[in-house]
Structure formats: structure tokens, C-alpha cells
Amino acid sequence: MSDLVQWSGNLLYASFIMYLIATFFFGGAIRPKKNGQKQEENRWGKIGITVAVIGFIAQLGYFFTRWAASGHAPVSNLFEFITFFSMMLVGAFIIIYFMYRLPVLGVFALPVALVIIAYASMFPRDISPLIPALQSQWLHIHVTTVAAGEGILAISFIAGLIYLVKTIDQSKRSKQTIWLELIMYSLVAVVGFVAVTTTFTLSGYEAKFEYVNKDGKAAEETFHIPAIVGPNEGKLVTEDKFEPIVDMPAFINAKKLNTTLWSLAAGALLYGLIRLLTRKRMGALVQPLVKNVNTDLMDEVSYRAILIGFPVFTLGGLIFAMIWAQIAWTRFWGWDPKEVWALITWLFYAAFLHLRLSKGWHGEKSAWLAVVGFVIIMFNLIAVNLVIAGLHSYA
Amino acid sequence: MAKVKCECGHVNPHGTILCESCGRALTEEAQKEKLHDMRYEGSARRSQTYNKTIIDKIWNFFSSVKVGIWLIVLTLIASSIGTIFPQKLFIPNNVSPETYYEETYGTAGKIYYTLGFHDLYNSIWFIGLIAAIGVSLVICSLDRVIPLYRALKNQRVARHGSFMKKQRLFALKEEKLQPEEIEKVKEKLKSKRYHIREEDGSLLAEKGRFSRWGPYVNHIGLIIFLIGAMLRSSEGMYTDEMLWIREGETLEIPGTQGEFYLKNEKFTIENYDKEKDPEVFKEALERTGGVVKNYQTDAVLYRDENRDLPGAKPKLVKVKEEKIRVNEPLKFDKFALYQDSYSKDEMKAMEFALANKETQKEAGRVKVDLFNPKDTYDLGNGYKVEIVGYYPDYDGIGSDGEPKTKSPLPNNPAFLFKMFSPEHPKGEISFTAIRQTLEPVGETDYKMEFRGIETRNISALTVRKDLTLWILGIGGAIFMIGVIQGAYWNHRRLWIRQIDGEVYVAAHTNKNWHGLKREINSVLEGTAIPVPEDQQG
Numbered sequence: 027m028s029d030l031v032q033w034s035g036n037l038l039y040a041s042f043i044m045y046l047i048a049t050f051f052f053g054g055a056i057r058p059k060k061n062g063q064k065q066e067e068n069r070w071g072k073i074g075i076t077v078a079v080i081g082f083i084a085q086l087g088y089f090f091t092r093w094a095a096s097g098h099a100p101v102s103n104l105f106e107f108i109t110f111f112s113m114m115l116v117g118a119f120i121i122i123y124f125m126y127r128l129p130v131l132g133v134f135a136l137p138v139a140l141v142i143i144a145y146a147s148m149f150p151r152d153i154s155p156l157i158p159a160l161q162s163q164w165l166h167i168h169v170t171t172v173a174a175g176e177g178i179l180a181i182s183f184i185a186g187l188i189y190l191v192k193t194i195d196q197s198k199r200s201k202q203t204i205w206l207e208l209i210m211y212s213l214v215a216v217v218g219f220v221a222v223t224t225t226f227t228l229s230g231y232e233a234k235f236e237y238v239n240k241d242g243k244a245a246e247e248t249f250h251i252p253a254i255v256g257p258n259e260g261k262l263v264t265e266d267k268f269e270p271i272v273d274m275p276a277f278i279n280a281k282k283l284n285t286t287l288w289s290l291a292a293g294a295l296l297y298g299l300i301r302l303l304t305r306k307r308m309g310a311l312v313q314p315l316v317k318n319v320n321t322d323l324m325d326e327v328s329y330r331a332i333l334i335g336f337p338v339f340t341l342g343g344l345i346f347a348m349i350w351a352q353i354a355w356t357r358f359w360g361w362d363p364k365e366v367w368a369l370i371t372w373l374f375y376a377a378f379l380h381l382r383l384s385k386g387w388h389g390e391k392s393a394w395l396a397v398v399g400f401v402i403i404m405f406n407l408i409a410v411n412l413v414i415a416g417l418h419s420y421a
Numbered sequence: 422m423a424k425v426k427c428e429c430g431h432v433n434p435h436g437t438i439l440c441e442s443c444g445r446a447l448t449e450e451a452q453k454e455k456l457h458d459m460r461y462e463g464s465a466r467r468s469q470t471y472n473k474t475i476i477d478k479i480w481n482f483f484s485s486v487k488v489g490i491w492l493i494v495l496t497l498i499a500s501s502i503g504t505i506f507p508q509k510l511f512i513p514n515n516v517s518p519e520t521y522y523e524e525t526y527g528t529a530g531k532i533y534y535t536l537g538f539h540d541l542y543n544s545i546w547f548i549g550l551i552a553a554i555g556v557s558l559v560i561c562s563l564d565r566v567i568p569l570y571r572a573l574k575n576q577r578v579a580r581h582g583s584f585m586k587k588q589r590l591f592a593l594k595e596e597k598l599q600p601e602e603i604e605k606v607k608e609k610l611k612s613k614r615y616h617i618r619e620e621d622g623s624l625l626a627e628k629g630r631f632s633r634w635g636p637y638v639n640h641i642g643l644i645i646f647l648i649g650a651m652l653r654s655s656e657g658m659y660t661d662e663m664l665w666i667r668e669g670e671t672l673e674i675p676g677t678q679g680e681f682y683l684k685n686e687k688f689t690i691e692n693y694d695k696e697k698d699p700e701v702f703k704e705a706l707e708r709t710g711g712v713v714k715n716y717q718t719d720a721v722l723y724r725d726e727n728r729d730l731p732g733a734k735p736k737l738v739k740v741k742e743e744k745i746r747v748n749e750p751l752k753f754d755k756f757a758l759y760q761d762s763y764s765k766d767e768m769k770a771m772e773f774a775l776a777n778k779e780t781q782k783e784a785g786r787v788k789v790d791l792f793n794p795k796d797t798y799d800l801g802n803g804y805k806v807e808i809v810g811y812y813p814d815y816d817g818i819g820s821d822g823e824p825k826t827k828s829p830l831p832n833n834p835a836f837l838f839k840m841f842s843p844e845h846p847k848g849e850i851s852f853t854a855i856r857q858t859l860e861p862v863g864e865t866d867y868k869m870e871f872r873g874i875e876t877r878n879i880s881a882l883t884v885r886k887d888l889t890l891w892i893l894g895i896g897g898a899i900f901m902i903g904v905i906q907g908a909y910w911n912h913r914r915l916w917i918r919q920i921d922g923e924v925y926v927a928a929h930t931n932k933n934w935h936g937l938k939r940e941i942n943s944v945l946e947g948t949a950i951p952v953p954e955d956q957q958g
Contacts, residue, residue: 031701095701126935154705155693158716158747158760240525241513277525326935333908333932340904345897354748356759356883357661358893361542363504373497377490383636383932384460384486410504 030095031153037088038109042143044081045116045136048074052132056315071129078132079120085113096153101169102160104411108146110170111407112139114177118331122181126327130319135184141216148223164350171342172368176403178335179375185328186396192319193390196310202390203309209397210308214300215293222288226251233267235260240276247281255284282412325389328396329382336375343368367406374402431575434568436470439463441575444584456956457587459929462576464568484564489557496550503541506533510540555647558640566637573630578620580916580927588916588927590938592951596924602949603917609944610915624917633931635907642900649892660756660886667767668877671723671737676884677756680728682737686719688763688878716760718745718880722753745882755886762881768831770875773853775806775840778868784842786872791831803843806869810837815854824852840867913937917950926953 051074089110092100100106119135122128156165187209194202231250237257239245247257256262256270257280274280297308304311347368348358359365378395381387387395425433431442438451439462446452446463457463468484471477482488506529512521518539522530537544585591603624607617615626653659662675664683671684691714695706698714706712723737743751750757768791775784785800791813798806814827815835824835835854842849849865851858858868911933918925926945930937938955945952 028700097699150705150708152704152708153701154709155698155702155712155714157713162748275527323935326933330933337901337904337908341901345901348893348897352887352890353750356750356757356761356885358890361503361508361510366500366504370497370500373493373500377493377497380486380490380493385490 030091034088034091034095035151037084037091038143041081041085041088042140044077044084045140045143048078048081048132049136049140051077052129052136053315055129056133056318071127071132074129074132075120075123078116078123078136082113082116082120085109085116089113092153096155098156098160099166099170100153101173102156102165103149103154105146105149105151107169107173108149108407109143111173111176111180112142112146114173115139115142115180116177117174118178118181118335119184121178122327122331125330126323128323128327130188130316131181131184131327133315134188135181138180138184138213141213141220144220145216148220159354162350162354164346164353168342168346168350171338171346173342175335175337175339175342176407178331178338179403180400182328182331182335182396183400185324185331186393186400188316188319189321189324189328189393190390190397191309191312192316192321192324193393194309196307196313203307205394206309207307210312211293211297214297214308215289218292218294218296219285219289221296222251222292223285231267232264234263236263237261237280238276242276249281249284251285251288253280253284254287255280257281279412321389325392328393332375332378332396332399336379339375340372344372363410364406367402367410371399371402371406374399429577429581431577434465434571436465436467437463437568438465439572439584440581441572442577444576444580446583446587452583454587456589457584459588461565461569462572464572466564466568468564480560480564483553483557483560486561489554489561492550492554492557496547496554499541499547499550502538506530506539508539508541512539551647555644558644558647562637562640566634569633573633576625578618578625578916579623579918580625582918582920582925585916585918585925585927588929588953589934589955589957590928590941590953591956592924592926592953594924594926594951595922596949596951597922598919598924598949606917606944606948606950613940613944615913615915622919624915626915626917627913629910629912632907632910633912635903635905635910637903638906639900639903642896642898642903644896645899646893646896649889649896652889652892653887658888660884662884663761664758664882664884665764665879666718666882667769667879674756674758674884676886677754678728679735680725681740681753681756682723682725682735683758683882684721684723685880686721688719688880689715689717690763690765690878691715691717716747716763718760718882720745720751720758722751745880750885755888757885759883759885760880761883764879764881766876767879768834768874769877771834772872772874773806773838773869774872775800775804775842776868776870777842778866783870784867787869789836791834794836803841803846805841807839807841807848808836809839809850812836812854836869838869840865840869842867911936913940915941915944924950926951928953 051070055068055071055074057070089100092106101110115135116139119131119139123131190202190206194200194206196203227250231252233249233253235247235249235253235257237245237247237260239258246263247260252268253260253262253270256273258273258276260270260273260280262269270280274283300308300311347365351360351365352358378392378399381395382392423435425435425437425447427433427440427443427445427447429440429443429445431440433441433447438448439445439457440447441462441464444463446454446457451457451463466484468481472481506522506526509518512518518534522534522539524530526533533539541547586593607624610617610626613628615628618625618627660676664672664675666672666683666685668685668688671682673679674681674683692711693702693706693714695703698706719742721742722740724740725735726738727733727736740753745751745758745760747760750759752758770788770790772786772788774786776782777784784802784804787798787800787806789795789798789808794808794811796808800806810824812824812826812835813829813831813833815833816825816827819825824837833855835852835857838851838853839848840851841847844866849867850860850862851865851867851869852861853869853871855871911930913928913930915928916926928937928941934955942952
């Protein structure tokens with residue numbers, strides 16, 4: 027049994043490495059040819075996609091060995107779900123790649139997948155048994171379909187991002203450059219989160235607090251990162267640890283807010299360093315990568331990904347979700363925050379499709395919308411689970 | 422209103438922009454366009470044609486996609502506001518929302534409550550928004566689908582040159598085409614599943630027209646879904662009841678008009694066991710402590726055969742025996758019973774011993790059923806216990822000197838016993854509560870010693886009947902079909918015409934132009950027919 031778990035972990039690790047290697051090959055594939063021609067798929071691209079596919083197979087291996095070990099599809103906690111989402115993102119990328127043969131997609135999609143896997147690994151990785159509400163075939167059906175839909179929709183974000191990086195004028199500061207930097211910073215902040223969490227986990231930092239919780243009762247909480255903000259009326263119990271600067275009101279989860287603050291700060295530091303060393307906006311820094319991109323085609327890929335992903339998301343995130351909710355929670359719809367955010371995601375992409383089809387929102391507008399859609403998906407994936415507690419907060 | 426007759430002889434409805442048959446521009450604006458707007462094939466939409474009466478105005482308002490998008494966006498924003506703080510539904514039910522939001526979330530909470538966001542999804546304006554979306558769906562669809570259907574049905578093979586020139590993909594070349602050239606292209610088009618029509622040397626290849634109906638099909642699905650959701654509030658369609666049932670109890674199932682009864686044989690909560698359950702879970706269980714494995718009510722369903730006899734006692738006939746678990750409701754008739762909640766270890770009976778304080782000798786034991794205590798318990802040999810007062814949910818002594826009870830539920834039972842013994846035939850008074858004994862009228866020789874407690878679990882089951890589910894199911898299925906139809910297929914057309922020694926080629930698709938270009942390239946490659954070029958951008 028534990029052998030399987032070991033194997034599963036190694037396979038995930040292997041896929042991580044593969045995606046990393048594939049990214050570099052795709053990077054090689056988009057270098058301009060000497061004669062300056064626009065290039066079709068070349069040898070670098072072929073190697074890149076091969077390595078990416080091997081990585082994807084390794085990740086499938088991780089998924090199924092873990093399934094075999096636990097007896098249920100590994101999509102039942104945040105680590106498992108986010109990892110599965112990254113797998114679906116790569117899967118969607120591979121499909122889109124074979125439709126359009128655009129190595130530049132890989133240069134952006136795979137790093138995003140890498141960041142997501144790294145992020146997922148910061149959550150508890152042990153295999154947890156299923157609580158009664160999750161013991162259903164619908165767990166596999168609903169969760170996998172949602173993740174697949176979101177993975178495909180994420181590709182539209184990737185294509186939109188490439189479009190923006192290419193078209194936004196970096197010669198002067200504008201609203202667009204600022205927003206683009208914000209996207210770049212967000213990605214860096216995730217790396218910051220991974221760095222901070224890993225550092226303090228390795229150093230074994232622990233600070234215990236006694237505090238008064240939301241219901242006015244005494245409670246305890248252990249921080250694994252030095253507390254900048256402490257819990258409501260918190261008292262540091264562990265000696266010689268960092269005293270929080272300020273206490274939070276009871277309804278705010280100080281531990282999570284603290285982690286967020288640390289991540290943002292670490293992200294800011296990293297981002298600042300990059301800016302300082304390169305003396306360029308990050309948008310300008312990556313712009314050379316997209317020099318040969320056909321913007322019309324990128325616009326089309328972004329739209330196509332939404333057209334493919336929207337029905338899948340609707341099926342998984344709303345229809346299967348409702349069927350299961352009727353079985354497990356007695357009602358198909360209950361305005362649980364996660365449900366509401368799935369509806370919001372759906373409404374957003376519905377609005378996108380109407381704007382595109384009827385109002386002719388193409389190009390840059392459409393690309394920004396694809397970015398916003400991804401932000402909503404990420405919000406639902408992460409913030410709703412961690413911040414707004416509801417029926418879906420399993421992790 | 423006057424119909425519009427085109428030069429080609431086709432009679433178009435009033436308001437038509439491009440002739441349904443040949444595609445000639447019928448309005449001045451359309452004649453000036455660089456590229457034709459092909460979204461609705463230049464058909465006559467009511468909203469673009471009439472704007473006089475109040476009905477026209479309402480129609481035009483709701484038929485606008487812009488308005489539709491605004492409604493979607495407003496619903497989206499409103500929905501997200503509802504998740505900032507928990508809705509009324511999710512706050513503890515023993516507190517008043519009025520104070521809860523302010524106490525828990527401060528001023529922001531107070532504002533949230535005052536604005537009514539704590540019950541946002543049931544507010545009139547939110548329901549109004551959804552209703553407006555419903556109206557918009559109907560009107561938007563009707564305004565477009567009928568003229569679009571007409572235009573696509575009446576389209577002729579040979580389109581007017583001006584129509585072809587104003588397509589996004591277009592090419593023109595001086596050339597005389599050989600019949601075998603056309604045949605070759607036709608073969609290729611057929612192998613790509615195009616439907617081909619010909620008319621005096623002109624050719625129209627078309628495929629995937631049905632994808633144009635996708636949006637309207639999915640809107641029909643949505644409308645059916647919304648109607649289903651609306652019907653839920655009508656009488657008899659929907660039941661939402663709770664049944665709290667103790668182990669051993671048989672109760673009428675609320676909402677079934679006395680037809681069905683349920684017996685709770687046993688209620689179980691089972692936790693995962695580090696030793697017995699698979700080893701892989703060990704770490705997680707050690708980290709998180711207990712994880713529940715199962716909530717289960719062993720239930721027996723009965724039907725009352727005497728239901729139709731007024732005044733008759735229920736005659737219960739067993740229907741079936743089932744285990745109700747989360748995800749495995751008990752279904753019967755149009756109802757389903759769901760494992761929803763529970764209360765563990767409710768006190769059922771208490772056992773006391775009547776004992777002499779000095780000798781420690783027991784004179785006998787009394788077992789008090791907390792739901793149905795007897796007045797006296799005779800222990801023989803002159804020993805007897807009388808319950809003078811029973812306070813199931815004891816809450817201290819009131820100002821009048823009498824013990825008080827909070828509720829009729831035995832949460833904290835207390836008794837006023839009168840203990841009879843050969844030494845005290847008139848009885849001694851003892852007040853006995855949990856961990857507390859008072860002797861209000863003087864010290865006693867005997868006491869009631871606590872010996873044990875019997876508990877039982879209460880299972881909470883949701884009783885649900887929802888006769889709208891099938892409507893929602895049909896609506897959802899139609900929606901999915903429509904979305905897939907519209908998203909996964911494209912409507913592609915290729916026109917080839919020879920006019921005065923020139924070859925005109927034009928192509929149109931409702932989306933995925935990249936795919937269309939690739940397809941046309943592969944069809945026309947190596948032929949004398951020019952490959953149409955993108956005139957946009």
C-alpha cells in the first residue's frame with residue numbers, strides 16, 4: 027500500500043520535472059529562425075510536446091496510483107483537487123496544441139501549471155478518508171468534469187495573456203501595462219507563497235496562540251509562519267516567538283490572512299528584485315517571447331478554448347453539481363458560496379460569449395475578459411475554500 | 422406594413438436588410454457597408470423595425486443583447502455580494518440576525534443587514550433580476566430566431582455579386598472554370614461533409630447549419646428550467662420538512678398527510694478507525710483526529726391502511742426496511758428521506774437507588790423514564806418513591822422558590838422525590854438534580870443515589886418532495902444540447918459563382934474563421950478557383 031503512495035508521489039514529481047523541461051524546449055521552439063521567417067512547428071516544438079505528453083502521462087500515473095491506494099479518486103481535498111486541476115490544464119493545453127501547433131502556448135501554459143502544482147503541494151498531502159457527504163460516485167463525475175472545464179477555460183486565459191503581452195505597448199506606462207504587471211505580480215506572489223511556506227516548514231517554526239474565536243469561546247491555533255497579524259485577543263503561548271503587530275477581529279481567520287500577507291510581501295520582494303535587476307516591466311521582459319505570435323490566431327484560440335470549456339464547465343459545475351447536491355444535501359441548489367461562485371463563473375462566461383457574438387468584442391477586450399474569467403475561477407478554487415467557509419470547505 | 426420586393430423577384434418582410442434570397446443590400450446603410458453584418462443574415466428583426474407603441478418599446482428593450490448582458494452582469498455582481506458574509510440561512514439559528522451581523526462583523530455587518538443582503542437571494546429585487554433575464558431570454562430569442570430561420574431557408578444558391586464581395590472571406594479572379602475543375606472541388610467538399618447545391622454553374626456548399634440554432638435551443642432549456650424553479654413555490658409541488666426521530670420511536674412522516682410512518686430502529690455514527698481502516702488513512706487521521714465514516718438511520722417505513730377511515734386508529738403496514746445514509750436517501754411514493762442531522766445521547770431514563778445514608782444499604786432501585794415518569798414507584802417492604810415534581814430541563818430555582826424548567830426536553834432532569842420507608846412512613850423530601858442534592862425541608866435519613874443513565878440518539882431526517890425535478894431535468898438537458906450544438910459545430914458556407922468570365926468565391930462561418938480558412942485552403946488548393954482572402958483587419 028505505502029509503496030503505491032510512494033510511487034504516486036514520485037510520478038507527480040516526475041511530471042513536474044517534465045513540464046519544466048518541456049517549457050525550455052518550447053522556449054527553444056519560438057526562437058526566430060535566421061532567415062526571419064515565421065515558423066511552423068519545428069524540432070524543438072516536437073520535442074517539447076513529446077516531453078509534455080510524457081509528463082502528462084506521469085501525472086495520470088500519479089492520479090491513478092493514488093486512486094488505487096486510497097480507493098477513491100484523489101480529488102477530495104485541496105492538494106488533490108488543485109493538482110488535478112493542473113493536470114486538466116496541461117491536458118487541455120495538449121489538445122489545443124494539436125489543434126493549432128503553437129509552441130508559444132506551452133511557454134506560458136506549462137509554467138502556470140508548474141506554479142499551480144507547487145502551490146498545491148503546500149497543502150496537507152496525506153490521503154484522507156472520505157466523509158459521508160463525499161462517499162458517492164458523483165464525487166468522481168462532478169469534480170473531474172469541473173476541473174476539466176476549468177482547465178480548458180484556463181487555456182483561454184493563457185492565450186489571452188499572450189495576446190496582451192504581445193499587443194500592449196511597453197514603451198510607455200499605461201493602464202494596460204499596470205494591469206498586466208498586476209497579473210505578473212500575482213503569479214510571482216504564488217511563488218512567494220511557496221517560498222515562504224517551504225522555508226518556515228523546513229525551519230520547523232511553531233507559535234501557539236490562545237484566542238477567542240468567532241463564537242466567543244476560547245480556542246487555540248498554531249502558526250507555522252511568524253505572525254504579523256494575530257488572532258482575536260490572542261495570547262502567544264510559545265516562548266521566544268514573534269509577537270503579532272496587530273490582532274484581528276474574530277470573524278477574520280488570522281492564520282490564513284497572515285499567510286496571505288507573507289506571500290504578498292515575498293511576492294513583492296521577488297517582483298521588486300526582478301524589476302531592479304532587469305530594469306524592465308515584467309510584461310516587457312517576456313514580450314520578446316511572443317514576438318512572432320499571430321495575434322488574430324491567439325484571439326481565436328482564446329475564444330475557442332472558452333467555446334470548448336464552457337459546456338464542459340456547465341455540465342460539471344452546474345448540472346452534475348445540482349444532481350449530486352440533490353442526492354447528498356437534499357436540494358439541488360442552496361446558495362452555498364461555492365455554488366454561488368460556480369454560478370458567477372458561468373454567468374461571466376455567458377456574458378463573455380454574448381459580448382463576443384453580439385457586440386463584437388474581439389482582440390484586446392476579449393483577452394482581458396479571458397483573464398478576468400481565470401481570476402474568478404481561481405477565486406472560487408482558492409478563496410472560497412479558504413476564506414468563505416461553506417459546505418465545500420473540506421481541506 | 423409593406424413587404425420589400427427585391428430586384429431578384431423575392432418578396433421580403435418589411436425591415437429586411439439583405440434579401441433573403443439573393444443577398445442584395447436592401448437598405449442604403451447596407452449598401453454603404455464595407456463588409457456585411459452577417460450575424461443574423463440581414464434578416465428583418467422586429468426590434469429593428471418597429472418602435473412606435475409601448476409594446477414595441479418593451480419588446481425592443483428586452484430584445485437588446487446589451488440589456489441582456491447588463492442583466493447577467495448585475496445578477497453576477499449581486500450574487501457575489503451575497504457571499505461576503507454568510508446568508509441568514511447559514512447563521513446559527515438561535516441568534517437573531519439583527520444583532521448577529523453587527524456583533525460578528527461590526528459596522529460592515531450592520532450595513533449588510535440593513536441593506537437586506539443577509540437574505541439577498543430571496544429578495545424581491547434579486548428575484549426580479551432573474552425574472553427579467555427570463556423575459557429577455559424569450560424576447561431576444563423570438564426576435565432573432567424566426568427571421569434567421571426564414572433567411573436561411575430562403576437563401577438561393579446564386580448570391581448577388583455585391584453580397585459576395587462584402588463577405589469577410591472573398592476572392593475574385595478572371596477565369597473560365599472547366600466543369601471537371603468544379604467536379605473535383607465538389608468531391609473534396611463532399612468528403613468534408615458539405616451539403617452541396619448547384620444552380621446554373623453556381624455552387625453553394627454548406628454544413629453545420631443546425632449549430633445556428635444552438636443558442637435558441639439552450640435559451641429554451643433555460644426558460645424551462647426557470648419555469649420549473651418558479652413552480653416550486655406553488656402549492657403541493659414542493660415539500661421541505663424535518664423529522665426528528667428518536668431511536669425506537671415510530672412517527673408520522675410530516676408532509677405525507679398521515680399516509681406514511683417511519684420507525685427509527687437505530688441511529689449510528691461511525692468514525693474511521695486507525696487500526697481497522699486502510700493504513701493509508703493513518704497519517705490523515707492522526708493529523709485531524711476523528712473523521713466520520715457514516716451517519717445511518719436504520720428505518721422501517723409503514724403505511725397507514727386506515728387513513729381513509731375517519732376516526733379510526735392508524736393501522737400500520739410495513740412497506741420496507743432500509744438504511745438511510747448520506748447520499749443514500751430512502752425513496753417512497755414521491756418522497757425522499759435524507760439523513761440530515763442528529764443529536765447524540767439524549768437522556769432517556771435515569772436510575773436511582775433509594776439508600777440509607779448511614780448504613781449505605783440499598784432498599785431498591787427506581788428507573789425513571791424521562792419522557793413518561795410514573796407518579797410512584799413501589800419498592801416493597803414499605804419502601805416507596807413518589808415523584809412530586811419533575812423538571813426535565815432544570816434551570817435553577819425561580820423567584821417564587823419553585824424549581825424552573827427551560828423546556829420539556831430532558832436536557833438536565835431534576836426531581837422532587839418523596840421517599841417512603843418503614844422509618845418514615847410519611848415520607849422525606851429530597852430534590853435531586855445532576856450533581857446536586859438539596860434537602861429543602863430538613864435533613865433526611867435516606868437519599869436517592871444516582872446509579873446510571875440510559876441514552877439514545879435522535880436522527881434528523883429531511884422529508885423532501887419535489888415534483889419540479891423532472892422539469893428542471895428536461896430544461897437542463899435541453900440547455901446542454903443547445904450549448905453543445907452551438908459550441909462544438911460551426912455553420913460554414915462557401916459560394917462559388919461565375920459572373921461575366923470572372924470567378925467569385927466567398928465564404929462565411931459563424932465562428933472559428935481559422936478553421937474555415939484551413940478547410941477552404943485544403944479544398945481549393947491546386948485548383949483554378951482562387952482561395953478567398955480575409956478582408957477584415
